Amino acid sequence: MAKEGLFLFPKSLKKTLFHYCPGCHHGIVHRLLCEVIDELNLREKTIGIASIGCACFLYNYIDVDIVEAPHGRSCSAGTGIKRARPDLIVFTYQGDGDFAAIGLGDSLHAASRGERLTVIMINNTVYGMTGGQSSPTTLLGQRTTTAPRGRDPKVMGYPLLVAEILANFPGVAYCARVAVNSPARVLEAKKAIRKAFLAQLEDKGFGYVEVLSACPINWKLDPVSAAKQIDKLCETFPLGVFKEDW
Amino acid sequence: MKKDLLKGVEAVAYGALEGGCECYFGYPITPQNEIPEIMAEELPKRGGVFLQAESETSAINMVLGASAVGKRAMTSSSSPGISLMSEGFSYLIALELPCVVVNVMRGGPGLGGIEASQGDYFQAVKAPGHGDGRFLVLAPSTCQEAYEMTAKAFALADRYRNPVMVLMDAVLGQMKELVRLKKLKVEYINKDDWALTGAKGRPSRIIKSLFLDSAELAARNLKLKEKYRKMEKEIRYEALIEEDDQVLLIAFGSMGRIAKESVLKLKAQGYHVGFFRPKTLFPFPLRALNQIVQRNSKFRGIFVVELNCGQMVEDVKLSLCSQKVEVISQFYPPSILPYPEDLVKGVKKWLKKVYFFSPKV
Numbered sequence: 001m002a003k004e005g006l007f008l009f010p011k012s013l014k015k016t017l018f019h020y021c022p023g024c025h026h027g028i029v030h031r032l033l034c035e036v037i038d039e040l041n042l043r044e045k046t047i048g049i050a051s052i053g054c055a056c057f058l059y060n061y062i063d064v065d066i067v068e069a070p071h072g073r074s075c076s077a078g079t080g081i082k083r084a085r086p087d088l089i090v091f092t093y094q095g096d097g098d099f100a101a102i103g104l105g106d107s108l109h110a111a112s113r114g115e116r117l118t119v120i121m122i123n124n125t126v127y128g129m130t131g132g133q134s135s136p137t138t139l140l141g142q143r144t145t146t147a148p149r150g151r152d153p154k155v156m157g158y159p160l161l162v163a164e165i166l167a168n169f170p171g172v173a174y175c176a177r178v179a180v181n182s183p184a185r186v187l188e189a190k191k192a193i194r195k196a197f198l199a200q201l202e203d204k205g206f207g208y209v210e211v212l213s214a215c216p217i218n219w220k221l222d223p224v225s226a227a228k229q230i231d232k233l234c235e236t237f238p239l240g241v242f243k244e245d246w
Numbered sequence: 247m248k249k250d251l252l253k254g255v256e257a258v259a260y261g262a263l264e265g266g267c268e269c270y271f272g273y274p275i276t277p278q279n280e281i282p283e284i285m286a287e288e289l290p291k292r293g294g295v296f297l298q299a300e301s302e303t304s305a306i307n308m309v310l311g312a313s314a315v316g317k318r319a320m321t322s323s324s325s326p327g328i329s330l331m332s333e334g335f336s337y338l339i340a341l342e343l344p345c346v347v348v349n350v351m352r353g354g355p356g357l358g359g360i361e362a363s364q365g366d367y368f369q370a371v372k373a374p375g376h377g378d379g380r381f382l383v384l385a386p387s388t389c390q391e392a393y394e395m396t397a398k399a400f401a402l403a404d405r406y407r408n409p410v411m412v413l414m415d416a417v418l419g420q421m422k423e424l425v426r427l428k429k430l431k432v433e434y435i436n437k438d439d440w441a442l443t444g445a446k447g448r449p450s451r452i453i454k455s456l457f458l459d460s461a462e463l464a465a466r467n468l469k470l471k472e473k474y475r476k477m478e479k480e481i482r483y484e485a486l487i488e489e490d491d492q493v494l495l496i497a498f499g500s501m502g503r504i505a506k507e508s509v510l511k512l513k514a515q516g517y518h519v520g521f522f523r524p525k526t527l528f529p530f531p532l533r534a535l536n537q538i539v540q541r542n543s544k545f546r547g548i549f550v551v552e553l554n555c556g557q558m559v560e561d562v563k564l565s566l567c568s569q570k571v572e573v574i575s576q577f578y579p580p581s582i583l584p585y586p587e588d589l590v591k592g593v594k595k596w597l598k599k600v601y602f603f604s605p606k607v
Contacts, residue, residue: 043444043445044444044445044446044447045444045446046444047314047315047442047444049311050454056456059452059454063445063450064444064445064450065442065443065444065445065450065451065452066442066450066451066452066453066454067310067311067314067341067442067452067453067454068337068341068452068453068454068455068456069307069310069311069337070307070310070333070334070337073303073304073307073310073334076299076303076304076305076307076308076310076311077307077308077310077311077314078311079297079304079308079311080269080271080307080308080309080310080311080312080313080314080319081311081312081314081315081442082311083269083295083297083308083311083312084268084269084295084311084312084315084317084319085315085317085443088315088443088444089444105300105301105303105304106300106303106304106307109299109300109304
């Protein structure tokens with residue numbers, strides 16, 4: 001019974017300290033990802049793709065084979081892996097800048113082709129690693145280092161709703177937006193990540209989970225306020241399952 | 247042995263299949279579309295993967311993925327498409343992932359034209375991407391060579407865990423010649439010690455290029471530099487040199503054919519003219535060329551003939567910086583393809599200027 005305890009350390013998670021800032025949600029998502037990989041018994045046939053951003057250091061924490069991809073190109077690199085070795089399980093871990101700005105072409109085409117990939121997209125509305133510049137998902141009015149007066153739709157357009165776009169693609173089997181700022185939401189997020197892997201495992205299509213994630217340092221908030229700010233994000237980026245094809 | 251009348255680009259495709267290519271990713275661009283078209287037909291029949299990407303940036307990163315899991319992967323394109331792949335090239339070099347890239351050069355800069363050009367020499371040889379990385383670059387001059395070099399490129403890439411580029415141009419790509427589709431001895435290199443296959447029965451592997459520790463990054467660069475030095479073993483060239491030669495014509499690829507013909511014409515007329523054609527552009531046959539010129543004190547002029555505004559001439563000058571010999575850049579911008587007779591005239595004119603007479607035997 002002890003082996004099925006609630007708080008065991010996931011096998012796929014390396015026993016080391018995260019370098020992430022206090023209050024950052026990467027750590028929670030890393031753990032959920034590892035729990036799902038363990039539960040589905042995928043560790044020995046999984047290839048992860050580390051994208052450009054804070055989570056480029058994914059390979060320091062997640063104990064599976066990992067290759068780094070250029071900024072925005074994770075879905076293409078993943079396509080190359082999955083096409084070459086369909087028996088392997090491939091996930092990408094990307095930010096909103098990586099997936100939805102510089103890599104939007106690669107991302108949408110991979111989804112449209114129905115690539116058997118699992119994508120975890122961390123949406124924190126800013127470029128975290130480079131110091132909090134605007135991203136396609138920056139909220140209207142949100143101040144960033146490159147929108148010092150706040151995001152003005154006349155100048156910078158509107159936040160890009162990626163999950164809603166992907167839900168229209170026949171190649172996408174699973175598409176959800178989740179958050180990890182409360183225990184209940186953490187459980188929902190884990191379910192979504194699991195489904196996004198099952199979409200690949202059962203050969204259904206592209207699996208996508210967008211995680212609204214806090215970036216306290218660049219939001220200039222303390223960890224608790226940053227977690228609360230996620231509720232504000234939900235007004236623009238509603239949580240939910242947008243597509244579940246089976 | 248099967249013989250066929252093939253275009254250079256078709257020879258490339260059959261060469262790739264012979265060389266063990268398992269995955270092809272690419273995006274259409276003239277003048278190399280026959281390569282993806284043949285691969286689309288042939289690769290799936292052999293259990294391989296063909297996928298047309300939505301862009302060259304995407305294609306090269308698909309190659310990156312396939313290569314990371316140990317497959318023989320390739321892409322092909324032409325000049326503007328190659329520029330788009332540059333970032334991916336840099337990553338492939340840094341991640342030490344083997345692959346084959348075929349560049350069927352067209353005229354540039356910009357959209358340029360679809361005429362033949364050798365304008366991407368610098369890009370291929372000096373800086374395929376950002377940072378301090380190099381490709382091993384092969385330059386075929388005939389359709390037969392296009393077949394054989396492409397086939398061999400895969401083993402070379404695997405041997406050095408580095409991308410290999412087959413650099414050719416629209417003339418060679420679109421001309422037809424009789425090609426002997428001979429069975430080649432293809433070397434296969436075990437990739438079990440580095441390829442990503444899932445961490446089964448071994449510790450997990452990381453293939454990365456980010457090294458924030460300055461000592462680590464420096465060591466990484468030195469390791470790559472040492473690899474480029476080892477590649478010098480692969481240097482190949484063609485040389486037609488006689489003892490009394492006073493002039494040497496140097497050219498590569500399709501221009502190599504034109505230069506060679508002009509040399510044969512000059513020789514037939516009694517001129518002492520030699521011919522040198524690098525088959526590997528990186529590493530460049532620097533020492534070989536230096537020794538050839540050093541051995542023969544009669545050399546007065548070295549003509550470097552290229553289909554660009556003078557690029558390989560810089561490598562020739564570097565090779566010969568210790569020699570007292572004039573290096574002449576005989577360049578032709580894209581779309582101005584000289585006849586062998588033009589080169590013959592040029593050499594004769596120069597000889598007259600130097601010797602004040604035509605030094606025929």
